[in-house]
Amino acid sequence: MSSALRFQGVVKNYGRLRALDGLDLDVPQGSIFGLVGSNGAGKTTAMAIALGLLRPGTGTLDILGVGPFTPEQHAGRVALLPQDSQFPPHARIEELLRFYGRLQGVTPEAIAPNISELLNWVHLADRRRSPVRTLSHGMKRRLSIAQAFLGHPDLVLLDEPLNGLDPKEAARVRDLIRERRGRQTIVISSHQLTDIEALCDHVAFIEKGKLVRQDTLDKIVRRSHRVTYHISSGTLPLAQLQAALPDVEWEQHGNRVIAGFPTRYTTEELNTAVLRILLEARVGVLEIRRGSDLESEYLRLAAEPPPLLPPK
Amino acid sequence: MNRALSTLGIVAGNELSDSIRSRRVIVMFLLYLAGAMGATALFITFLHSIEGELVKTLGLDAPKDAGSVTATLWKSRPFRDMLTGLIGEKKLAETLLDVPPLALFYGWLSCAFTPMLVMLTASARVSEEIASGSIRYLMFRGGRAPWLLGKFAGQAAQMFIALLLSALGAWVIGWFRMTGYDGWPTAYHMLWFAVKAWLYALPFLGLALGISQLCALPNLALAFGFMSLVAASVLTSLSNWLAGEGWRRIWDLVNVLTPGAHRHALWWNDAEHLLPAIVFLVTLAALYLFAGYARFARRDL
Numbered sequence: 099m100s101s102a103l104r105f106q107g108v109v110k111n112y113g114r115l116r117a118l119d120g121l122d123l124d125v126p127q128g129s130i131f132g133l134v135g136s137n138g139a140g141k142t143t144a145m146a147i148a149l150g151l152l153r154p155g156t157g158t159l160d161i162l163g164v165g166p167f168t169p170e171q172h173a174g175r176v177a178l179l180p181q182d183s184q185f186p187p188h189a190r191i192e193e194l195l196r197f198y199g200r201l202q203g204v205t206p207e208a209i210a211p212n213i214s215e216l217l218n219w220v221h222l223a224d225r226r227r228s229p230v231r232t233l234s235h236g237m238k239r240r241l242s243i244a245q246a247f248l249g250h251p252d253l254v255l256l257d258e259p260l261n262g263l264d265p266k267e268a269a270r271v272r273d274l275i276r277e278r279r280g281r282q283t284i285v286i287s288s289h290q291l292t293d294i295e296a297l298c299d300h301v302a303f304i305e306k307g308k309l310v311r312q313d314t315l316d317k318i319v320r321r322s323h324r325v326t327y328h329i330s331s332g333t334l335p336l337a338q339l340q341a342a343l344p345d346v347e348w349e350q351h352g353n354r355v356i357a358g359f360p361t362r363y364t365t366e367e368l369n370t371a372v373l374r375i376l377l378e379a380r381v382g383v384l385e386i387r388r389g390s391d392l393e394s395e396y397l398r399l400a401a402e403p404p405p406l407l408p409p410k
Numbered sequence: 411m412n413r414a415l416s417t418l419g420i421v422a423g424n425e426l427s428d429s430i431r432s433r434r435v436i437v438m439f440l441l442y443l444a445g446a447m448g449a450t451a452l453f454i455t456f457l458h459s460i461e462g463e464l465v466k467t468l469g470l471d472a473p474k475d476a477g478s479v480t481a482t483l484w485k486s487r488p489f490r491d492m493l494t495g496l497i498g499e500k501k502l503a504e505t506l507l508d509v510p511p512l513a514l515f516y517g518w519l520s521c522a523f524t525p526m527l528v529m530l531t532a533s534a535r536v537s538e539e540i541a542s543g544s545i546r547y548l549m550f551r552g553g554r555a556p557w558l559l560g561k562f563a564g565q566a567a568q569m570f571i572a573l574l575l576s577a578l579g580a581w582v583i584g585w586f587r588m589t590g591y592d593g594w595p596t597a598y599h600m601l602w603f604a605v606k607a608w609l610y611a612l613p614f615l616g617l618a619l620g621i622s623q624l625c626a627l628p629n630l631a632l633a634f635g636f637m638s639l640v641a642a643s644v645l646t647s648l649s650n651w652l653a654g655e656g657w658r659r660i661w662d663l664v665n666v667l668t669p670g671a672h673r674h675a676l677w678w679n680d681a682e683h684l685l686p687a688i689v690f691l692v693t694l695a696a697l698y699l700f701a702g703y704a705r706f707a708r709r710d711l
Contacts, residue, residue: 149550152710169553173413178550183543188432197424201417201551245547 100163102127102253102283103148108157110143110307117143119307120157125300128280132298132315133287134396140307141287142181145255149178162252174203179246181257184238187231191222191241194230195248202249216244219274221267235262243271247278254278255285260293272297295319295392303399310399320358321389325368327355330382338375343368349390351397356390417552418560425564429531438531439572445523446516446576450583453515484511505679510592512584513599519580520573520607521673525614525639527572532565532618533635534628536706541626545711554707558619562699565615566608573604606676609691613669614639616695620702623709646670669694 103125110118118140125131133141146152148159150167159166162175185194192213199209217223220240230238239262246254259275260268275284275297288294294301295315302312311318334355336348346368347358359368369386376383429435484490484507494503506514536558539545548557577600584591618635625631649665652658665671672694675687 146546146711151546151549153708167550169417169550169556170413173417173550173552176550178546180543180546183546185547186428186542186544189428193427197420198547198551200420201548203413 100127101125101160102129102162103285104160105144105148106158106160108144108147108159109155110140110147110152111155117307118147118154118157121304121307122309123302123304123312125283125285127283129283129300130275130279130298131283131285132294132301133285133304134291134294134301134392135304136400137289139304141304142257143307144304145178145257145285145287146180148255149176151178151180173201174249175251176253177202177246177248177251177255179242179254179256179259181261183242185230185241187229189230190227191217191230191233192226194241195245198245199248202251204249212248216247219247220244221270236264236267239263240267240271250282253283253285255287257287258289259286260288260290268293291392291396301392303396305400315392316389318395319389319392320395323359323361324388324390325357325359325365325372326385326387326390326394327357327372327376327383328385328387329353329355329376330384333379334381335375335379338379339372342371342375349394349398351394354391354394356394414553414556417556418563421548421552421557421560422563422567425535425561426567429564429568435531435568438527439575442527442572442576443579445527446519447579447583449519450512450516450580451587453512454583454587457511502678506677509599510596512580512588512591513596513603516577516580516600517603517606517677520576520603521610521676524569524573524607524611525669528565528569528611528614529618529632529635529639531568532615533622534631535561535565536619536622536702537625537631538628540709540711541628549711555703558623558699558703558706562615562619562695565619566612569611569615570604570608573608574601577601577604602679609688610669610673610676613691613694613698614642616698617642617669620698620700623702623706642668643670666690667694667697 101124103123105121105123108118108121109116117138121140121144123144133144135141143152147154148161148167149172150169161167161172164171167176189197195213195216196209199212200206204212213226214223217226220243222237222240222244225233225237230241233241239259243256243259246256256275260271263271272293275286278284279299286294286297299315300313301315301318303310316322330353334350339346339348343357343359343363345360346363349356349358357368357372365388373383373386490503490507493507494500497503497506509517536545539548577597581593581597581600584596585593617638621634621638622631625634645664646668647670649661649668649671653661653665669691672687672690675683678684
């Protein structure tokens, strides 16, 4: 699969502070790609560098296979939802989108239908003539999302897209992003790992300006040889579990227990044994899922907590 | 290239329409209009009082309206000879004496105040977009240079509209308050002075937007804009005064680099004087604008 966005050893300093420390990243074309990292990890900086808002120190960048960002090569083919940027307050929504759309290269005939589609998309069609200053924070965020999809760009970078949205709108935006899978490359930066997990097929963990891990979501949460048990009450009977399943690795993150099992087991065999022991110990089981969850994997990579019991 | 030109045009159009939509620019237009109308009314009142003194001294009947005495005086040979002597350049004096007094006053007024209004409206235009982050929605859709040139073009167009409005306001005041008013010649000369004032204000617009690219704080940009206006004026006077032979020739260079040094040429109507002034003023506008761009092109947004 070819790359829509590639960083190789990109360094960015803000004065004496190193924001990106040789970042490597490879975003496959057509993927929905999640960028995960703690505050100040370099996610926003990476996005801004990709689209020429910030100048990198060293390293190489390739966007859509034609080199680093230049307006001549990339304008109209890329878009960004910046994190904390405001719109001109007196501009009216429709006029603002028309202005952005025309800059994006949308033809005059296509611009009105495109704006209508996007405003319906983000539930702002009835506010199309309203000045930006009259919108709530969530509405402005939805307008931000709409502008990023003007002209159907090949690569869309969304920095914390669901921040400030109410649950209903957030769910709607998630659906709409999913609909674009395979048609556009979408990079999402978020602290909400459940959102990343729900939307993305590829994930990269960034910490202190460096790539910690990048892979498909399936491989990161190890769906083929891990099972997560979401328990509600009771004390985990670790001794019995270990005795019954001696070569399984156990981890506990709050009320989530993750079993890492070797390939000679099937998931069904594992579940049968584990559920029997948990039910006998009167431990409530709320959910069973293949693989661990992104949050556990992220915390594991970020902090490397030791497993409850080492495998024999 | 086509994309850059298209970006320039779209940004210029948006800058103009956005300016017209926003209340601040409506206030600015009103300022131009009210300033020109108010100053013209004051000028006519002043003219009327001088004329009153003159006819009293000569023992004639006092005129009801302003302008009748001035119009007669303006055309009289002794008065024209006296003014030619005062100006010192016969050809320039003849050029100016062909212009109705009210248009002449408008020419002086617009050249004196337009740079100030330009600083007031344009010096924060880039910095406020940097400060609010709204620039981040734009830069990936076009280049920085076409965006900036579009901004300049939009502001220049806005300034031209404001100057036309102020000329219209001044003309209307004259029409109401002056006797023997040469309507068409005054309108023609006022329009011509509006164009000249616009050309004269271009380097100030370049300076305002140049400074705006250096500051991420709009208020700071505004303050620097006004400081640069004062500095430019001081440098023009200083360089006029200090220029001379030897090392002092360096002041000739300083003089050429200030817009004020080219203002005098705008009073003429012949190509020999006007064309070099226009070339200098446009070049200075580009020089100031791109001096700021040297930083803007590399700055993190």
